[in-house]
Amino acid sequence: MDLKKELILYVVFGVLTTVVNIIAYVVFAKFLNVDYIISNIIAxxxxxxxxxxTNRIWVFESKSDNILREISLFFxxxxxxxxxxxxxxxxxxxxxxxGDFVxxxxTQIIVVVLNYVISKLVVFK
Incomplete structure (x- = not known):
């Protein structure tokens, strides 16, 4: 896959990952009344x-049979x-x-780049 397509998919699935995180948090914290810290960990x-x-299948198209190694490195x-x-x-x-917001x-920009590099060079190499 070419780098441009890979980066676009990485960003798209990154946004969706954020949506999953927020929805999971709301479900556990607000609807199931689970403690907010526990809800955040679950989310x-x-x-x-x-x-x-999503990174394995669509972004990096991993063909590795060693899923345990991959998922351990990813987490x-x-x-x-x-x-x-x-x-x-x-x-x-x-x-x-x-200021905390700035x-x-x-830090989020740094983390997104760091996560991409770790995924590209370590997890799905």
């Missing part, structure tokens, strides 16, 4: 699973980028005294 897990499936990469996200947010807001936008 994160379901959205990362959705992202893995591990997302955990890593979550730590990077939180750490950069802390650095920017509490140390550099940049900082969040900047």
């Amino acid at each position: 994160w897990f379901l959205s990362v699973l959705f992202a893995y499936i 591990g990469g997302r955990l890593f980028s979550g730590v990077v996200d939180t750490s950069l947010l802390y650095l920017m807001v509490d140390i550099l005294l940049i 900082s969040k936008v900047v």
Whole structure:
């Protein structure tokens, strides 16, 4: 697949992953009255699973038979980028005294790029 198509699909499925995350959170937190932290963890897990499936099938068109390795690397990469996200947010807001919204936008751009690179070079290589 050419890079342009791959990047477009990555962005499209990234947006859909965000939608899955928000819907799952609302279902668990608001409709099922599950604690908001637990709801967020469930939403994160379901959205990362959705992202893995869509990235495997449509974005990177993986043919690997070792799904356990792939999914472990994918979830591990997302955990890593979550730590990077939180750490950069802390650095920017509490140390550099940049506003939290601007900082969040900047960290999200970094995280999207980081997730793409991890997926392209490590998970679905």
